[in-house]
Amino acid sequence: MHTFLQQLAGLIGPAHILTEPADTAPYTLDWRRRYQGAPLAVALPGSTAEVAELVKLCRAHQVAIVPQGGNTSTCGAATPDGSGRQLIVALRRLRQIRQIDTDNDTLTLDAGATLQEAQQAAEAAGRLFPLSLASQGSCQIGGNLSTNAGGVAVLRYGTMRELTLGLEVVLPDGRILSQLSGLRKDTTGLDLKQLFIGAEGQLGLITAATLKLFPQPAAHATAMVGVDGIETAIAWLNALRARFGDRLTAFEVIDRNCQQVLLRHHPKLMPFSAPWLVLIELSDGGDAALLNDSLVEWLSRRDMSDGVVAQNETERRKLWRLREEISESQRLDGPSIKHDIAVPTSALPALVNDCAAALEADFPGIRIVAFGHAGDGNLHYNVSYTRPGNVDLFDDEAAVNAIVYDHVYRLGGTLAAEHGVGQLKKDWLARYKDPVALALMRQLKQALDPDGLMNPGKWL
Amino acid sequence: MHTFLQQLAGLIGPAHILTEPADTAPYTLDWRRRYQGAPLAVALPGSTAEVAELVKLCRAHQVAIVPQGGNTSTCGAATPDGSGRQLIVALRRLRQIRQIDTDNDTLTLDAGATLQEAQQAAEAAGRLFPLSLASQGSCQIGGNLSTNAGGVAVLRYGTMRELTLGLEVVLPDGRILSQLSGLRKDTTGLDLKQLFIGAEGQLGLITAATLKLFPQPAAHATAMVGVDGIETAIAWLNALRARFGDRLTAFEVIDRNCQQVLLRHHPKLMPFSAPWLVLIELSDGGDAALLNDSLVEWLSRRDMSDGVVAQNETERRKLWRLREEISESQRLDGPSIKHDIAVPTSALPALVNDCAAALEADFPGIRIVAFGHAGDGNLHYNVSYTRPGNVDLFDDEAAVNAIVYDHVYRLGGTLAAEHGVGQLKKDWLARYKDPVALALMRQLKQALDPDGLMNPGKWL
Numbered sequence: 039m040h041t042f043l044q045q046l047a048g049l050i051g052p053a054h055i056l057t058e059p060a061d062t063a064p065y066t067l068d069w070r071r072r073y074q075g076a077p078l079a080v081a082l083p084g085s086t087a088e089v090a091e092l093v094k095l096c097r098a099h100q101v102a103i104v105p106q107g108g109n110t111s112t113c114g115a116a117t118p119d120g121s122g123r124q125l126i127v128a129l130r131r132l133r134q135i136r137q138i139d140t141d142n143d144t145l146t147l148d149a150g151a152t153l154q155e156a157q158q159a160a161e162a163a164g165r166l167f168p169l170s171l172a173s174q175g176s177c178q179i180g181g182n183l184s185t186n187a188g189g190v191a192v193l194r195y196g197t198m199r200e201l202t203l204g205l206e207v208v209l210p211d212g213r214i215l216s217q218l219s220g221l222r223k224d225t226t227g228l229d230l231k232q233l234f235i236g237a238e239g240q241l242g243l244i245t246a247a248t249l250k251l252f253p254q255p256a257a258h259a260t261a262m263v264g265v266d267g268i269e270t271a272i273a274w275l276n277a278l279r280a281r282f283g284d285r286l287t288a289f290e291v292i293d294r295n296c297q298q299v300l301l302r303h304h305p306k307l308m309p310f311s312a313p314w315l316v317l318i319e320l321s322d323g324g325d326a327a328l329l330n331d332s333l334v335e336w337l338s339r340r341d342m343s344d345g346v347v348a349q350n351e352t353e354r355r356k357l358w359r360l361r362e363e364i365s366e367s368q369r370l371d372g373p374s375i376k377h378d379i380a381v382p383t384s385a386l387p388a389l390v391n392d393c394a395a396a397l398e399a400d401f402p403g404i405r406i407v408a409f410g411h412a413g414d415g416n417l418h419y420n421v422s423y424t425r426p427g428n429v430d431l432f433d434d435e436a437a438v439n440a441i442v443y444d445h446v447y448r449l450g451g452t453l454a455a456e457h458g459v460g461q462l463k464k465d466w467l468a469r470y471k472d473p474v475a476l477a478l479m480r481q482l483k484q485a486l487d488p489d490g491l492m493n494p495g496k497w498l
Numbered sequence: 499m500h501t502f503l504q505q506l507a508g509l510i511g512p513a514h515i516l517t518e519p520a521d522t523a524p525y526t527l528d529w530r531r532r533y534q535g536a537p538l539a540v541a542l543p544g545s546t547a548e549v550a551e552l553v554k555l556c557r558a559h560q561v562a563i564v565p566q567g568g569n570t571s572t573c574g575a576a577t578p579d580g581s582g583r584q585l586i587v588a589l590r591r592l593r594q595i596r597q598i599d600t601d602n603d604t605l606t607l608d609a610g611a612t613l614q615e616a617q618q619a620a621e622a623a624g625r626l627f628p629l630s631l632a633s634q635g636s637c638q639i640g641g642n643l644s645t646n647a648g649g650v651a652v653l654r655y656g657t658m659r660e661l662t663l664g665l666e667v668v669l670p671d672g673r674i675l676s677q678l679s680g681l682r683k684d685t686t687g688l689d690l691k692q693l694f695i696g697a698e699g700q701l702g703l704i705t706a707a708t709l710k711l712f713p714q715p716a717a718h719a720t721a722m723v724g725v726d727g728i729e730t731a732i733a734w735l736n737a738l739r740a741r742f743g744d745r746l747t748a749f750e751v752i753d754r755n756c757q758q759v760l761l762r763h764h765p766k767l768m769p770f771s772a773p774w775l776v777l778i779e780l781s782d783g784g785d786a787a788l789l790n791d792s793l794v795e796w797l798s799r800r801d802m803s804d805g806v807v808a809q810n811e812t813e814r815r816k817l818w819r820l821r822e823e824i825s826e827s828q829r830l831d832g833p834s835i836k837h838d839i840a841v842p843t844s845a846l847p848a849l850v851n852d853c854a855a856a857l858e859a860d861f862p863g864i865r866i867v868a869f870g871h872a873g874d875g876n877l878h879y880n881v882s883y884t885r886p887g888n889v890d891l892f893d894d895e896a897a898v899n900a901i902v903y904d905h906v907y908r909l910g911g912t913l914a915a916e917h918g919v920g921q922l923k924k925d926w927l928a929r930y931k932d933p934v935a936l937a938l939m940r941q942l943k944q945a946l947d948p949d950g951l952m953n954p955g956k957w958l
Contacts, residue, residue, distance in 0.1 A: 279713050
């Protein structure tokens with residue numbers, strides 16, 4: 039290993055290899071503090087060419103690589119094992135904005151740029167890069183790509199996969215695949231970038247991307263309304279899409295228990311309570327007053343328990359803050375067993391109703407806090423006990439997960455919608471995912487990375 | 499081979515195996531009449547299970563399979579070679595609409611359904627399936643997927659890849675990969691469907707798909723305007739997107755030579771001539787008069803040589819017919835060397851200007867007819883001579899292609915935007931495509947189809 043590190047220092051410079059525990063600490067514990075790795079070292083290469091040489095060197099020495107972005111994975115996807123033999127490769131030195139093309143509406147940048155840097159670069163050019171996440175100040179484009187990140191704007195703009203036109207990837211043998219052309223149509227062969235999006239660094243190391251930009255909306259119309267059930271919310275979603283098309287840019291739901299959590303920690307933010315709250319936002323390139331009027335007119339013809347339409351940007355920000363404060367309020371409220379699940383939108387009512395009944399039957403007094411991106415069929419579904427301190431909650435984690443995932447898969451859903459699999463859910467993946475699909479994924483892994491050196495110990 | 503055909507007859511029934519030349523003729527000549535194949539037989543399986551058994555039998559006998567949809571490939575992608583040893587597998591007996599879910603906005607159907615049948619099923623459910631092609635009465639969903647088809651609605655709704663949520667595929671070893679869940683978010687592993695979309699049947703045989711549906715637009719506003727150059731057209735495209743967002747559903751351009759072709763064959767359809775004609779369409783779920791007014795208002799603030807806004811559906815159909823008649827008018831006008839190219843939208847002016855100059859320099863008197871989907875950077879770029887009969891035109895095909903593709907690739911473009919590669923462009927692909935990308939595609943082919951039995955003789 040000493041020879042390896044010496045050669046690595048020759049490639050990327052000794053200052054860019056971290057081995058002291060004080061230096062590597064920010065890279066070895068995952069975001070949710072469930073996984074503590076012990077790496078051989080942390081390497082901070084400074085260019086795509088250096089990444090390629092580094093990968094070749096690792097292959098020659100059979101050193102495993104754990105690619106890492108902003109280290110904000112919620113499932114331990116970027117944390118090494120405890121063997122002291124895996125090399126973390128962090129791309130924070132690769133953060134250049136390479137090109138902005140406002141006629142083609144594309145942004146080409148290094149994978150180590152943060153999501154916020156990408157948003158700011160777009161904004162400076164008068165454009166919008168729409169991906170938006172709570173961790174955007176820290177998470178990096180390479181990580182967003184590797185988990186196929188989602189967020190609150192997927193309904194209108196799609197996930198990271200749909201926002202990506204091209205990638206530059208260092209393959210497991212050190213070759214550089216460079217496809218950063220920014221074309222919206224290309225049928226010359228397989229769309230290779232798709233292999234690396236959502237692969238959690240197990241098939242290659244993404245070093246740059248060409249992303250889609252959009253016009254900045256000139257106007258927003260934002261409302262928070264109370265409805266009597268998730269069935270009504272889904273009916274509204276479809277009616278809004280029919281009326282407003284892609285001007286409907288957000289459709290978020292918050293259940294009663296989640297409202298109570300918010301009420302405990304942010305009483306002044308809560309406008310009112312209802313069985314379900316729905317946050318609706320329209321965005322447009324035209325006149326703001328017209329857009330607001332059309333939303334008010336649409337809402338006036340609906341039954342709702344209560345409702346508020348933002349009259350200005352301050353009120354709009356306040357409604358969004360309510361949505362954004364959910365995670366932190368939940369954290370303050372105590373531990374919970376978290377799920378990031380999705381089903382076809384049409385199956386959301388069955389999921390919400392049947393799964394709660396099944397959990398309550400096996401675990402009386404259980405509490406479900408559900409909220410999320412109903413427009414994508416995606417709920418964050420968190421389970422805890424109502425009893426003080428949630429004692430022994432995690433003893434029941436496996437049994438709770440099995441009930442939740444059984445319901446999700448019976449309804450054609452998925453156990454990971456936007457947070458990935460990583461280490462946290464890899465056993466569940468093996469249990470629920472179609473065996474033909476899993477076998478095919480392993481064939482692809484074998485073809486690209488026969489030595490198994492790219493992010494081992496995760497789900498592939 | 500006799501044993502093979504007997505066993506095949508046992509699997510799918512003797513009535514569903516065609517061997518007589520009169521019966522196989524509709525399957526052996528490609529759409530543009532450039533490739534005449536001589537197959538072992540044409541097999542017409544009746545279910546996914548039969549397809550899977552058929553594939554296993556072919557593997558056991560090492561018989562190559564040529565999957566075929568509606569046989570409308572423009573590049574010979576679905577035509578067998580002349581050896582008499584390849585089996586055409588046509589899916590026209592698999593045309594069931596399996597499920598329409600209007601809450602989830604998804605359509606699940608067999609791959610042998612025609613595009614028109616998919617459109618009609620969506621319409622009957624009050625929804626829109628937006629893919630739209632000249633061949634929609636014949637082409638099949640499986641073929642649309644295998645070529646990642648485009649068309650006039652890509653600007654708003656994306657290509658077939660973006661319209662697809664799930665696939666069912668028979669793999670080269672006969673296993674069935676079934677992922678028809680209709681989820682909009684799923685991060686459980688690799689997105690395997692992406693491998694088969696645009697693969698021209700070389701990695702597996704698509705038997706069913708789950709596709710996205712959309713609200714039917716309640717209103718359209720459609721205009722044909724004349725502008726002074728392609729630069730102006732691109733500036734308009736960006737301004738329209740900023741103002742109208744995804745309500746801009748079409749932005750098609752027609753150059754001066756293409757207008758003259760139309761004038762010769764459809765003089766009554768032509769409203770006026772200009773250096774470039776632009777066909778603009780907005781679509782919305784709201785009021786038609788408002789939408790029309792906003793387009794008229796937007797156009798009134800622009801410089802244009804001439805313009806007409808459709809006042810009713812009849813006038814709208816007339817403007818669209820002009821666009822739709824281009825291909826047939828060109829055919830009547832005589833042969834041409836056809837290109838289906840795309841570049842970043844920002845590079846369209848350079849492509850149009852520089853490539854014409856280079857062609858004229860080498861081939862004085864050459865005529866370029868250009869039209870297409872400027873909103874996607876995609877032009878249909880057809881080259882012929884002005885001299886009578888276009889004598890010897892195809893003697894110059896290779897030299898013309900090299901000039902065109904040199905320009906396209908210098909500008910970061912592609913030699914196949916929406917028509918695929920097939921047999922027609924496979925040598926050009928080898929010449930222009932990044933060798934790392936080509937090698938990686940072949941690694942994937944080797945991993946999935948080591949015997950090379952899926953659609954051999956094409957580009958993989």
